[in-house]
Amino acid sequence: MKYANDRQRTFMLMTIPVVVLFFAFNTLPLIKGVIYSFTNFRGYGTYDWVGLRNYIDLFQDARVGKSYLFTLKMAVLATIVTNVISLILALGLNSKIRFKSALRGLYFIPNILGALVVGYIFNYFFTYIIPALFNTTSILASTTWAWVGIVIVCAWQAVAMNTIIYISGLSTVPEDVYEAGSIDGATGWTKFKHLTFPLIIPFFSINMVLSGKNFLMVFDQIMALTKGGPAQSTESISYLIYNNGMAGGQFGFQSANAVLFFVIIVAFSVAQLRFTSSKEEQL
Amino acid sequence: MDVKGKERYNWPVTILLICGLITIIFPLYMTIIIAFKQPSEMTNSISGILSLPKTWSFSNFAEAMRVTDFWRSLRNSLLITGVTVILSIALHSMVGYAIGRNKAKSKWYNFTYLYIVSGMFVPFAILMMPLVKQTAQWGIANIFGVILCYMVFYMPMNLMLYSGYLVNIPVALEEAARVDGATTWTTYWKIIFPIMAPMHATVAVITALSVWNDVMTPLVIMSGSGLNTLPLAQLSFQTQFGTNYNLAFASYLLALLPLLIFYIICQKQILNGVVNGAVK
Numbered sequence: 001m002k003y004a005n006d007r008q009r010t011f012m013l014m015t016i017p018v019v020v021l022f023f024a025f026n027t028l029p030l031i032k033g034v035i036y037s038f039t040n041f042r043g044y045g046t047y048d049w050v051g052l053r054n055y056i057d058l059f060q061d062a063r064v065g066k067s068y069l070f071t072l073k074m075a076v077l078a079t080i081v082t083n084v085i086s087l088i089l090a091l092g093l094n095s096k097i098r099f100k101s102a103l104r105g106l107y108f109i110p111n112i113l114g115a116l117v118v119g120y121i122f123n124y125f126f127t128y129i130i131p132a133l134f135n136t137t138s139i140l141a142s143t144t145w146a147w148v149g150i151v152i153v154c155a156w157q158a159v160a161m162n163t164i165i166y167i168s169g170l171s172t173v174p175e176d177v178y179e180a181g182s183i184d185g186a187t188g189w190t191k192f193k194h195l196t197f198p199l200i201i202p203f204f205s206i207n208m209v210l211s212g213k214n215f216l217m218v219f220d221q222i223m224a225l226t227k228g229g230p231a232q233s234t235e236s237i238s239y240l241i242y243n244n245g246m247a248g249g250q251f252g253f254q255s256a257n258a259v260l261f262f263v264i265i266v267a268f269s270v271a272q273l274r275f276t277s278s279k280e281e282q283l
Numbered sequence: 284m285d286v287k288g289k290e291r292y293n294w295p296v297t298i299l300l301i302c303g304l305i306t307i308i309f310p311l312y313m314t315i316i317i318a319f320k321q322p323s324e325m326t327n328s329i330s331g332i333l334s335l336p337k338t339w340s341f342s343n344f345a346e347a348m349r350v351t352d353f354w355r356s357l358r359n360s361l362l363i364t365g366v367t368v369i370l371s372i373a374l375h376s377m378v379g380y381a382i383g384r385n386k387a388k389s390k391w392y393n394f395t396y397l398y399i400v401s402g403m404f405v406p407f408a409i410l411m412m413p414l415v416k417q418t419a420q421w422g423i424a425n426i427f428g429v430i431l432c433y434m435v436f437y438m439p440m441n442l443m444l445y446s447g448y449l450v451n452i453p454v455a456l457e458e459a460a461r462v463d464g465a466t467t468w469t470t471y472w473k474i475i476f477p478i479m480a481p482m483h484a485t486v487a488v489i490t491a492l493s494v495w496n497d498v499m500t501p502l503v504i505m506s507g508s509g510l511n512t513l514p515l516a517q518l519s520f521q522t523q524f525g526t527n528y529n530l531a532f533a534s535y536l537l538a539l540l541p542l543l544i545f546y547i548i549c550q551k552q553i554l555n556g557v558v559n560g561a562v563k
Contacts, residue, residue: 003461010467011392014381018374018438019395025435026402029413036413043412089303097297105550107300109307112546112553114496114514117535120521121310124528129313132329156306161557168558206561217406220498223518238499241408246503251412258409266404 030262037256042249054256064257067235070147074236075215078151082158082211083204089159090166091192104167111160119224122153126225143233146226150234153221158214162207169203170196209272216265237261318343318533325529343533350523351534356516357541363426363501363512364494367433371441371490372483374434379445380475384454386446396446403439407499415503425508429501433494441486444560448482449475488549488556495542513538 037054041047058064093104110118126149127138139145173196181195197204219238222228228235228243235243241261245254312333317325319336320343326332347353378399385392418428452475460470501512511519517538524531546553 007467010471011381011385014377014471015392015395018378019399021431022399022402022435022438025414025432026405026410029410029417030405032413032417033409089300092296092300095296096291096293097300098292098294099297099301103297103300103304104554106304106307108554109311109543109546111557112492112496112542113539114498114542116496116498116514117517117538118310120517120531120535121314124317124532125310125313128332129329132332156310161561164554164558165561168562203562210561217408223498238406238408242411242499242503245412246415255409255412258406258412262404262406262409265406269404 033255034259036252037259039252039255041252041255043246043251047252050252054253055260057253058256058260063232063235064240066232067237067240070234071216071218071236074147074151074154074218074234075212078154078158078215079208079212081151082155082162083207085155086159086162086207087166089163090170091196093163094167094170104164108160108164110157111164113157115157115220116224118157119153119221122149122156123225140226141230143231146230146234150218150221150225153225154215154218158211162211165203165207165210166200169200173199205272209269212272213265213269216268314532314536314539317529318536320529322527322529343529344537347530347534347537350530351516351520351537352511353513353516353534353537356511356513359426359510360495360513360541363429363433364491366430367437367494368487368490370430370434371437372486375438375441375486376445376476376479376483377471378438379442380449380471382442383446383449396442399442400439402435407436411499411503418504419507424504426505426510429504432500432504433490433497436500437490437493440560441490444482444486445479448479452478482559484552485556485559488553489560491545492542492553492557513541 038049038051039047040050040053089107093100093107097103123140126140130136131138139149177195177199178191181191217238218236219242222234222236222239226234228239237257238261241254241258244250245258248254316333316336319339321336321340324331324337382392382396382399386396387393414432415424418424418432421428423431456474456478457467457470460474465473496514498512498514498518501510501515502518505511505515517534520534521531524534
C-alpha cells in the first residue's frame with residue numbers, strides 16, 4: 001500500500017508541472033486569443049468590446065478573402081505536386097538501384113535546410129537565373145505567377161520528407177505480394193494501382209495530413225520570397241495575421257482571423273483523418 | 284526466388300535518379316559559387332553568375348560574419364536548440380511515462396493525454412499575438428521565453444511518441460526494482476529512462492531540426508530584445524546586404540552549414556528519427 005501511494009504521488013508530481021506549463025503557453029494564450037477576437041484592440045492602448053463585429057468584417061474583407069483563396073490554392077497544388085513527385089521518387093529509390101543509400105541521403109538534404117534561407121536562395125534563382133536563361137521577367141514579380149513560385153519552393157523542401165515516409169511504407173510491403181501478383185500477370189501501373197498503393201495507404205494519409213497542414217500554415221517561404229506581394233497576391237493566412245496583427249494595429253481583428261483559421265485547421269485535420277481511416281477500413 | 288536478380292541493378296532508374304539530383308545540387312552549387320565570388324565577377328549573363336570564382340577567397344565570409352554577428356547568433360541558436368532538446372527529453376519522457384502507465388485505467392490521465400495531444404491542432408498563428416503580450420508581461424520576451432514556448436509546442440508530438448513507446452516496456456521491470464526497495468522516481472530514472480534511449484534519439488532529432496530552423500517563434504517573441512538566432516539573423520540583416528548578393532550568400536551558406544555538418548555526421552540517426560517521428 002505504501003508503495004502504491006508513492007507510485008501515484010510520483011506520477012502526479014511528474015504530470016502536474018508539465019500540465020501547468022502546457023496550460024500557460026498553449027491553453028491560456030488560446031483563450032486570450034479568443035477573447036481579443038471580440039475586441040477592437042490595436043495591440044496597445046485601451047480597447048472596447050465589439051461583439052461579433054470582427055467576425056462579420058472578416059467575411060467582408062477583400063484582403064482576408066484573398067489570403068484564404070491564395071493559401072488554399074497554394075496548399076492544394078503543393079500537396080498534389082509534392083505527393084506525386086515523392087511517390088515516384090520513393091518507388092525509384094526503393095527499387096534495385098546502385099548507390100541506394102547515397103542517393104537516399106542526398107535526396108533528403110532539402111528537408112534539413114531552414115525554409116527561410118532556402119527561400120532566399122530561390123528568390124535569387126527566380127529573380128536572376130530564370131529570367132537570364134529564358135529571357136523573361138521574374139515570376140515572383142507577376143501577380144498571376146508568383147504563387148507558383150511559392151508552390152515550387154514549398155514542394156522542393158517537402159518532397160524530401162514525404163519521400164522518406166513513402167520509402168518506409170514501401171519497405172513494409174512483403175515480397176510475396178509481388179510474387180503472387182506477378183503470377184497473376186500484374187506489371188507496371190496495374191501492379192502499382194492494385195498491389196503497392198493499397199498497401200501503403202496509411203503512409204499516403206500521413207503524408208497528406210503532414211504536407212497539407214504544413215502548407216496551410218506557410219510563412220517562412222512567403223517572408224523570404226515575396227513578403228506577400230506583388231499586390232498582396234501571395235499573402236498567406238499566417239503572414240497576414242503576423243503582418244497586420246503585430247504591426248498593422250489590427251490585433252483584435254486578426255485575432256478573429258486566427259480563430260477562424262484555427263477552426264479550419266481542426267476541421268481539415270479531422271476530415272482528413274476520417275476520410276483516410278474510412279478508406280483503410282474498406283481494404 | 285531469383286537469386287541473380289538480387290545482384291542485377293536497375294541501371295535506367297539509377298541514371299534517372301542521378302540526373303534528378305540536379306534539382307538538389309544546383310541550388311546548393313549556386314549558393315557556394317556566389318558566396319565565394321566578388322561583386323565585380325557577377326555579370327548579368329548566366330555564365331557570369333554560375334562560372335567558378337576566379338579566386339577562392341573567404342573574405343565574403345569574414346565580412347558576413349561581422350555584419351550578422353555570426354558567433355552570437357550561432358551561440359543563441361545552439362543554446363535554444365540544446366536546452367530545448369535536453370528539457371524535452373527529460374520532461375516529455377517523464378510525463379509520457381506517467382501518462383502512458385496510467386491512461387488505460389485512470390480517467391484523469393486519459394483526459395490529460397487527450398488534452399495535451401489535442402494541442403497539435405492549434406496553429407501558431409492563433410497563439411502568436413497573445414504569447415507576445417504574455418511573454419512581455421512576464422518578463423520573458425527573451426531566449427528563456429522562446430525555450431518555454433518550444434517545450435509546449437513540441438509536447439503533444441513527443442508525448443505521443445513516448446507513451447506509444449512505453450507500451451513495449453513491460454511493467455514487470457518496474458516491479459523487480461520495487462522488490463529491491465527502489466521508489467518509483469528512482470525506478471524511472473535508473474531503469475525506464477535508459478530503456479527509452481531509441482525514442483530519445485528520435486525526439487532529439489525531430490525537436491532539434493524543427494527548433495533550429497524555426498523563424499516565427501523567435502521573430503515575434505525576441506523581437507524587442509536585439510537577440511538573433513542564426514536564421515533570424517538572415518532576416519534582420521536582409522536590408523543591410525542591399526544588392527550585395529555575394530555577401531548575402533556567404534551568410535546563407537554559413538547559416539546552412541551547421542545543420543549540413545550535423546547531417547553528414549549522423550545521417551542515419553536523422554533519417555531514422557524523422558521516419559519514426561512521422562510514422563508512429
